[in-house]
Amino acid sequence: MTPTESIREVVKEKYGEAARRVASGEANSCCGAGACCGTDVDPITANLYGELQKEGLPEQAVLASLGCGNPTALAQLNPGEVVLDLGSGGGIDVLLSAKRVGPTGKAYGLDMTDDMLTPARENQRKSGLVNVEFLKGEIEHIPLPDNSVDVIISNCVINLSADKDRVLREAFRVLKPGGRFAVSDVVTRGVVPAEIREKVLRWVGCIAGALDEQDYRARLAAAGFTNPAVEPTRIYRVEDARAFLTGQGLDVDALAGEVDGKFMSAFIRATKPAASPARPVAGSSSCCAPGCCQ
Numbered sequence: 001m002t003p004t005e006s007i008r009e010v011v012k013e014k015y016g017e018a019a020r021r022v023a024s025g026e027a028n029s030c031c032g033a034g035a036c037c038g039t040d041v042d043p044i045t046a047n048l049y050g051e052l053q054k055e056g057l058p059e060q061a062v063l064a065s066l067g068c069g070n071p072t073a074l075a076q077l078n079p080g081e082v083v084l085d086l087g088s089g090g091g092i093d094v095l096l097s098a099k100r101v102g103p104t105g106k107a108y109g110l111d112m113t114d115d116m117l118t119p120a121r122e123n124q125r126k127s128g129l130v131n132v133e134f135l136k137g138e139i140e141h142i143p144l145p146d147n148s149v150d151v152i153i154s155n156c157v158i159n160l161s162a163d164k165d166r167v168l169r170e171a172f173r174v175l176k177p178g179g180r181f182a183v184s185d186v187v188t189r190g191v192v193p194a195e196i197r198e199k200v201l202r203w204v205g206c207i208a209g210a211l212d213e214q215d216y217r218a219r220l221a222a223a224g225f226t227n228p229a230v231e232p233t234r235i236y237r238v239e240d241a242r243a244f245l246t247g248q249g250l251d252v253d254a255l256a257g258e259v260d261g262k263f264m265s266a267f268i269r270a271t272k273p274a275a276s277p278a279r280p281v282a283g284s285s286s287c288c289a290p291g292c293c294q
Contacts, residue, residue, distance in 0.1 A: 071153040072096040074233075074267045075182035080104040081150035084174065086139040086167070086183070087111060087157025091120035091132075097153065098129045108149070109134040110142060140166040147176045154183035156265065159210045168223035178274040181225060184233070186210040187266045196250075196258050216268060225270035234265040 072093050077083060077100040085094045088109025098107035109132070111117050117134050124132045137143040139154075140163050152171045161167050171181055188210050211219070213230040220228035238245075238252060238260040245252045245259070252259075 071155055071182055071184045071267065072100065074184075074231075075151060075153055076180065077101055077151060078105075082106045082108070082148065083151045083153060084108045084110060084142070084144065084149045086142075086152060086154035086171070087160075088120060088134065089116050089155075091123045091134065093153060093155055094120070094132055094134070095123065095127050095129060097151075098132045101131070103131055106131045106133065108132075108144070110137055110139060112136065112138050140170060142170045142174050144174045146173050149174045149179060150176055151180045151182060154185070156185055158183060159186045161209070164209075164211065165219055165223065168219055168225070172223045172225060172272055175272040177272060179272045181220070181268070181270040181272070183268050184265060185216075185268055187213045187216055187230060187264060187268075189213055189232075189262050189264065192262050193258055196255060210263070213266065220268075220270045224272065226273050228270040229268070231267045231269070232264045233267050235261050236263045236265075237261065 070093075077097060079100075079102040081101045082105060083094075083097040083101055085097065085108065088094050088111045091109055094107045094109035098105070101107060107129075109120060111120065111134065114136070117136055120134050124134065135143055139157065139161060152175060158164060158167055175181065189212070216230055217228040238256045241259065241263075242252050245255070
């Protein structure tokens with residue numbers, strides 16, 4: 001088994017276990033409440049969705065949320081658009097997106113875990129939304145055609161991929177010209193010693209893999225996106241991770257400068273360039289737009 005396949009299996013098992021907890025009536029958190037954050041209130045996943053957003057959604061969809069942000073609250077979604085959620089889990093962001101794009105639009109959810117897809121489809125049934133479709137697949141191999149999606153969202157899933165460049169290239173491929181990349185993810189800021197980074201990312205990202213914010217922007221640009229931006233939405237302080245780091249045998253106060261403010265949830269935006277305007281064939285007397293015949 002390759003390292004990429006090994007990471008994928010670990011992620012699949014983790015999220016399958018999370019889905020089974022929800023099925024038994026337990027609430028979820030990115031880390032598992034109390035399991036690795038050392039508190040019943042997870043600063044990563046708590047209070048991401050307002051009461052108005054949750055109104056009318058099946059309770060199971062809310063309980064199954066494992067994100068670190070709320071991309072549907074920050075992304076521009078217009079009636080009639082097609083939205084794709086990478087790593088859709090229990091489906092909360094898909095259902096919220098479906099409401100935003102309306103009956104003339106569509107919201108896809110993509111997940112590789114049957115344990116998540118089954119409750120997500122049941123949540124869709126309970127919601128009564130018909131402009132929703134959940135697909136089985138990997139975010140590194142999106143099962144949709146080129147230029148078919150207006151907006152890609154994701155809620156702290158890309159950081160878990162072992163091949164983030166492939167994910168970004170696939171996102172670029174399926175977006176229509178002018179389409180928007182608008183995801184929540186875990187990122188880091190500044191230099192963090194490798195040992196500390198590994199341990200903290202087990203808390204923040206649950207399985208690690210978060211990119212530095214500058215690296216994230218560079219990879220988006222390399223995939224072809226324009227105007228990449230990283231907007232912090234929650235900056236984690238040393239107190240947020242104190243119980244977890246103490247449990248790892250670390251002197252938290254001595255490491256505060258290496259941890260405090262260097263890990264965050266962020267909203268990441270970028271745009272696929274619009275198609276270049278067509279130029280007339282040589283010798284043609286027509287002109288498509290001012291300046292296009294120059």
